[in-house]
Amino acid sequence: MIRFDYNYFMDEHIGAEHGIGLSELEGVKGRAAAALARMEKERASGSLGFLGLPYDAKLVRDIKKFRSSTGSKFDSVAVIGIGGSALGAQALRASLAHLYLNELDKKKRAGACRTYFFDNVDPFEITSLGDVMDIKKTLFVVISKSGGTTETNANYAILLERLKKTVGKKFREHIVAITDPAKGVLRKISAQEDLATFPVPSNVGGRFSVLSAVGLLPAAFMGIDIAGLLRGARAGLERYYGKPLMENAPLLSAAFHYLFDTRRGKRISVLMPYTRKLFLFSDWYRQLWAESLGKNTNIHGAPTVAGLTPVPALGTIDQHSQAQLYLEGPNDKVITFLKLENFGRDVKIPDFYRGNPELDYISRKSLRALNGFEESATELALKMASRPSASIILPRLDSATVGEFIMFMELQTAYAGYLYDINPYDQPAVEQGKHFTFGLLSRPGYEKFRDAFEKEYKKSANFVL
Numbered sequence: 001m002i003r004f005d006y007n008y009f010m011d012e013h014i015g016a017e018h019g020i021g022l023s024e025l026e027g028v029k030g031r032a033a034a035a036l037a038r039m040e041k042e043r044a045s046g047s048l049g050f051l052g053l054p055y056d057a058k059l060v061r062d063i064k065k066f067r068s069s070t071g072s073k074f075d076s077v078a079v080i081g082i083g084g085s086a087l088g089a090q091a092l093r094a095s096l097a098h099l100y101l102n103e104l105d106k107k108k109r110a111g112a113c114r115t116y117f118f119d120n121v122d123p124f125e126i127t128s129l130g131d132v133m134d135i136k137k138t139l140f141v142v143i144s145k146s147g148g149t150t151e152t153n154a155n156y157a158i159l160l161e162r163l164k165k166t167v168g169k170k171f172r173e174h175i176v177a178i179t180d181p182a183k184g185v186l187r188k189i190s191a192q193e194d195l196a197t198f199p200v201p202s203n204v205g206g207r208f209s210v211l212s213a214v215g216l217l218p219a220a221f222m223g224i225d226i227a228g229l230l231r232g233a234r235a236g237l238e239r240y241y242g243k244p245l246m247e248n249a250p251l252l253s254a255a256f257h258y259l260f261d262t263r264r265g266k267r268i269s270v271l272m273p274y275t276r277k278l279f280l281f282s283d284w285y286r287q288l289w290a291e292s293l294g295k296n297t298n299i300h301g302a303p304t305v306a307g308l309t310p311v312p313a314l315g316t317i318d319q320h321s322q323a324q325l326y327l328e329g330p331n332d333k334v335i336t337f338l339k340l341e342n343f344g345r346d347v348k349i350p351d352f353y354r355g356n357p358e359l360d361y362i363s364r365k366s367l368r369a370l371n372g373f374e375e376s377a378t379e380l381a382l383k384m385a386s387r388p389s390a391s392i393i394l395p396r397l398d399s400a401t402v403g404e405f406i407m408f409m410e411l412q413t414a415y416a417g418y419l420y421d422i423n424p425y426d427q428p429a430v431e432q433g434k435h436f437t438f439g440l441l442s443r444p445g446y447e448k449f450r451d452a453f454e455k456e457y458k459k460s461a462n463f464v465l
C-alpha cells in the first residue's frame with residue numbers, strides 16, 4: 001500500500017513561517033468536507049467516469065481478446081495521440097515494462113512489443129521514428145477522444161499513407177482506433193473503414209483516461225498486467241474515497257498544496273522520483289495538474305488565481321541541477337518525493353582504485369543504498385533550509401502499486417480543483433490556441449480567428465537583435 005509521509009510539510013519540523021500547522025489543517029476541514037460532497041454529487045450524476053474505470057473488467061477481457069487475436073503478427077506498436085491520449089501510456093511503459101524495451105531483441109522482450117509514440121508535431125521526430133520502425137510488423141493505435149485533434153490527425157495522415165504504401169489493402173488490419181463511443185470524426189472514419197475500435201467513455205476526460213483503453217491497450221501490447229493496474233486503482237479508490245481529511249492521503253496532499261499556495265505564497269509544485277522508472281509519471285502529472293488547475297474563473301463565475309506550477313525533477317540527477325535553486329533560491333516550492341522502497345534489484349559497487357581515500361568509501365557499497373542515502377540527504381537539506389517536502393512512498397514497482405498511485409494522483413488533482421472551487425475537468429484556455437491554429441490552417445468556420453491573428457500578431461523589428 002502507498003504511504004504519504006508529510007512530516008516535513010509540518011511547522012513543527014520546518015518552522016511556522018514555511019510549514020503548515022495542525023490548526024491550519026483543522027481550519028481547512030470544512031472546505032475538504034465540501035470537496036468530498038462535491039465529488040460524491042458529481043460521481044452520482046454520472047460525470048466522473050474516471051472513478052468507474054477500475055471496475056471495468058469487461059474492457060480488460062476485450063483488450064486481452066484483441067491482443068491474442070493479433071497473435072504474433074505485430075512486433076511493435078505506434079501510438080498516435082497527444083496530451084492525455086499519450087502521456088499515460090508512456091509512463092506505464094517506463095514504470096512497468098523494461099526501461100529500454102525498444103532496444104531489447106525479440107527473445108528478451110518475451111512477447112512484448114516495441115512501442116513508439118507519435119505525440120508531437122515535429123518533422124525530426126516523425127522521420128527519425130519512421131527510420132527505426134518496421135511498418136509491416138507494426139500496429140498503429142490512434143487515440144483521440146474528440147477525434148478532432150490537429151496534431152494527432154496530421155501524424156495519423158502521414159503514417160497512414162506510409163502504411164498503405166507498405167502493406168497495401170491490408171492496412172486496416174494494422175490499425176485500432178480509441179475514441180469517443182459515438183461522436184467525432186475518428187469514430188466516423190473508423191466505421192467507414194471498418195477498423196477495430198475501443199471506446200473512451202464520454203464521461204472520462206483525456207488527462208484522467210490512462211486507466212481506460214487509452215492506457216490499457218498499449219500497455220497490454222507492452223506485456224503489462226492490465227488487470228493488476230485496475231486492481232490497484234480499485235484498492236486506492238476504496239481506501240480513500242469519501243474519507244475525511246486526516247484519513248485521506250490524496251485529499252490531505254491536495255489541502256497542503258492549497259494551503260502552501262494560498263497562505264505561504266508557494267506557487268511551484270515539484271514531483272521528484274529517485275528512479276527513471278517513475279520519471280515519466282512526473283510528465284504525466286504535470287499535464288494532469290496543470291491543465292486541471294490552471295483556471296482564472298471559479299465555478300461561480302468569479303475571477304480567481306488557481307494552481308501551482310508543476311515541475312518535474314529526477315533524483316539523483318537534479319541534486320546536481322535544480323537542487324541548488326530549491327535550497328537557496330526563492331522558498332516558493334512544494335516538493336513531493338516519489339520514493340520507491342523495494343527496487344527488486346541492486347548492484348554492488350566493486351573495488352575501485354583502492355588506496356585512494358577519495359574513492360575507497362564507495363567500494364563494496366550498494367547502489368540502492370547510495371540512492372536511498374542521497375534521497376534522505378536531500379530531504380534533510382531541504383528541511384534544514386525550511387523548504388517543505390513530503391514523500392509518496394511506493395512499496396514496490398508492480399501493476400497494482402502503479403494503479404493505486406495513478407488513482408492517488410487523479411484524486412489529489414480533482415480534490416485540489418474542488419478546494420480552489422474551480423472546474424478541474426475543462427481546459428478553456430487551451431481551446432483558444434487551437435482556434436488560432438485552425439484559422440491559420442484556413443479551416444472553414446475559423447476565419448475570425450485568422451483575422452484576429454493577423455490583427456494582433458504584430459512584432460517590431462526594433463525588438464529583434
Ligand code: PA5
Pocket residue numbers: 082083084085143144145146147148149152205206207208291427
Ligand atoms: O486532458 C485533455 O483533455 C487533453 O489534454 C487531451 O487529452 C488532449 O488535448 C488530446 O485530446 P484528444 O484525445 O481529444 O485528441
